[in-house]
Amino acid sequence: MARAWQFLCLADILNFAALRRHLGRTRADQLVIDVSVRIAEVLPAARVLIVGRSILELAFEGDTIDDLDAALVRLNDEFGAAFDLDGEAHQLKMLFAAAAAPVGNTEDVRLAEEAEAAMEQARIDQRTVVRDLSAGTPAFDRLTLSRELGPALANREMFLQYQPKVHVRRQQISSAEALVRWQHPTRGLVLPGDFITLAEEIGEIGPLTLWTLEQVIADQKVLARDGHDLTVFINISGQLLAERDFVQIACGMVEQSNAKIGFEITETAVIRDPEIAIRHLQQCADVGITIAIDDYGAGLSSLAYLKQLPARELKIDKMFVLQLTSSNRDPLIVRSTIDLAHALEMEVTAEGVETQAAMALLTVMGCDMVQGYLISRPISFDAFRQYLSDDKLKGTEEQKSTLFTRPASFWKSA
Numbered sequence: 001m002a003r004a005w006q007f008l009c010l011a012d013i014l015n016f017a018a019l020r021r022h023l024g025r026t027r028a029d030q031l032v033i034d035v036s037v038r039i040a041e042v043l044p045a046a047r048v049l050i051v052g053r054s055i056l057e058l059a060f061e062g063d064t065i066d067d068l069d070a071a072l073v074r075l076n077d078e079f080g081a082a083f084d085l086d087g088e089a090h091q092l093k094m095l096f097a098a099a100a101a102p103v104g105n106t107e108d109v110r111l112a113e114e115a116e117a118a119m120e121q122a123r124i125d126q127r128t129v130v131r132d133l134s135a136g137t138p139a140f141d142r143l144t145l146s147r148e149l150g151p152a153l154a155n156r157e158m159f160l161q162y163q164p165k166v167h168v169r170r171q172q173i174s175s176a177e178a179l180v181r182w183q184h185p186t187r188g189l190v191l192p193g194d195f196i197t198l199a200e201e202i203g204e205i206g207p208l209t210l211w212t213l214e215q216v217i218a219d220q221k222v223l224a225r226d227g228h229d230l231t232v233f234i235n236i237s238g239q240l241l242a243e244r245d246f247v248q249i250a251c252g253m254v255e256q257s258n259a260k261i262g263f264e265i266t267e268t269a270v271i272r273d274p275e276i277a278i279r280h281l282q283q284c285a286d287v288g289i290t291i292a293i294d295d296y297g298a299g300l301s302s303l304a305y306l307k308q309l310p311a312r313e314l315k316i317d318k319m320f321v322l323q324l325t326s327s328n329r330d331p332l333i334v335r336s337t338i339d340l341a342h343a344l345e346m347e348v349t350a351e352g353v354e355t356q357a358a359m360a361l362l363t364v365m366g367c368d369m370v371q372g373y374l375i376s377r378p379i380s381f382d383a384f385r386q387y388l389s390d391d392k393l394k395g396t397e398e399q400k401s402t403l404f405t406r407p408a409s410f411w412k413s414a
Contacts, residue, residue: 007068008115009046009058009098011039011075012123016054019090027086029053034085035092042078043071051322051354052373057115065100065132072096072128097122101133109319110193117191146202148184149195153211157183160215161378162232164387165349165371168363173388175231175262177371178216179378180208196237205237206246213250217259219381228388231290233262238269241277247284255287262290264315270305278308285310292349296337307344314341318352318372325357335365342366 013019013035020028036048036056046060062068075096082089099114114131122129152158160178167174182190199205216232223230240246254261263284270277281291292313293306316337320330334350341348350362353372362370376387 004103005062005065005067005100006103006111007058007060007062007071007098007100008111009060009068009072009096010115010119011035011056011058012095012097012119013054014093014095015091019092022090023085031085031092032056034083035094038078038083039075042074046071049323049326055354055373061103065134068098068100068130072098072130076128095119095122095126095128097129099131099133113191113193117189121188142198145190145195146198149182149199149202149204152182152184153207155185157185158208158211159183159380160212160219161380162219162384163371163378164376164384165369166375167369168359168367173230174369175233176384177233177235177264177378178212178219179235180212200237200239205239206243209234209236209240209246210249210253213253213261216261217253217257220259220261221257222381223385223388226385226389229260230388231260231262233264233290233292235294236263236265236269238266238272238277241265241269241280242273244280247280251284251287251289254284254289260288260290262292262313264292264294266294267296267305270309274305274308278305278310282310293346295351312346313349313369314346315349315351315371316367318350321350321352321358321362321372322354324361325355331361331365334362334367338365338367 013031016028016031019031023031032050032052032054036050039046039048039056039058043058043060046058049057049059051057060071062071075094079092079094083092084090097115097118099111099118101111101114111133114133118129118131159181161181162176162178164173164176166172180192180196182195184190196205199208212234216234220230220232263281265277265281270281285291290313291309291311292315293309293311294315295317296314314337316334320334320337323330324334338348347368348366349369349371350358350367351371353359353362353370353374355374359370359374379387
């Protein structure tokens, strides 16, 4: 019998760093495997995936959202007791966060974003956090959000986070993506999945994107003074690709500032009106804006449009990367996509890189750049400046050895 609800839960070993100091790096790296075995014993119906050195992902279904609450209670009870590690008793401080939605009502990507947001809030509150995505919950009241979205820019509720991309062969930070966030005064953090589509519907996506571009240009000047010459990418709605006025204003801002800016666009954005979109993207490329194709493979991929776009970068959607080392088909898709992009003289970025194993396989496949939690989650601008400054101060060999092994304390302060 089909279940009515789907759940995605994240589990984090909060005291992983302390345990690693006590157990040693080799034994500590096996700890997440021990935890996955214990979780599978508690929740045998859950699909458990290791997504980091201290983070696991649990996917399962239930008849009601109460089934999720019951599962979380069992997990907290299980890890409340001491954990036997090679004959020694150790206390694992586990933190759980989850997203829940009726089956068929929510895309997997949205569910993952909400689970990640729940984990961010859980780390702040130091308690289990659950996000209920079912229709009618106050957190996702679109009518109220639509009234509040317009004034949010004027009230300085929007802010940017930056997520770096690393060049695989050079093992250097090559660029970054700027991501818009909304810190609502009463609702807390509102994710792009809740307000970007809404902004398109109510005509606010243009002002929001121009604000983002203006802020990125200002931030990039600060980075330049710090000695960092990086291209910063922003996401462009397909709706805006068809608007001549927006394209002219955006191109003028970039040309006047002489900033190194990239636009990330999805394939579906081009397919809406390919002739106008391609013409406008060419205008952007003519003023020096780097064009990247985002979420490649997640939509309706079309080679006919791909060969016409003035794109210099192709980003493989994380849905193919997250299971790269556990799937038979995903490696074939990723490898063929890399070869195709190189044949079209584009560099390739893999999104959603969260493990060393995925990183190693992508390197062998010839992937040019990687982006994901193995490198860095999205972080505030000040934390991003610190990130860049730390890497600049290190020698080349030390930089290569530590780029993918940031201490947990860094991210907690970010």
